[in-house]
Amino acid sequence: DVKVTQSSRYLVKRTGEKVFLECVQDMDHENMFWYRQDPGLGLRLIYFSYDVKMKEKGDIPEGYSVSREKKERFSLILESASTNQTSMYLCASSLWDEQFFGPGTRLTVL
């Protein structure tokens, strides 16, 4: 079975803090994705990566950056957290187009 893990299930940060969300997959998948999910807005793609050190912007990249130094790990960085970044963050990985999700991190920015 594919396993995608995320570093925290719940996280509380203060406005202006730098926040790191980590995602690790154990199936040697090429592709990794970061989404955020908000009520009424559905799943929105922030960034994705199709190879080590490669990244592409998704629909809502503003205020975020990513890092993929190793194939199994994809990090999402909030350079200066703001209250409007309070959300559920979901990481996914895929070999082709079938995506497998991690458990999610519910981030609250105060």
Add this chain to the structure above:
Amino acid sequence: QKEVEQNSGPLSVPEGAIASLNCTYSDRGSQSFFWYRQYSGKSPELIMFIYSNGDKEDGRFTAQLNKASQYVSLLIRDSQPSDSATYLCAVNVGMNAGNMLTFGGGTRLMVKP
């Protein structure tokens, strides 16, 4: 116009009935179609995928694809209260999309005992 559309619901069905969930998409070049189930507070879980026109059955679940009409549906037979969740339709929207999926907003299903 959204690329992948679903009725947000809630869709309420009695236990034991058939639940029918529908999804339409706008890009005729779409190649592959997925159904995810998401329980409240949890992450999406893949339950079905379909690539070809017609029906695909897996246990109590049947996915139906009609590319000419640009819709995909999910039927859940003998619905159980444990099927109560939000169901997300996802589509690989075309040849240039790589491995990206576009998700619909989801349909909330409630199965009443």
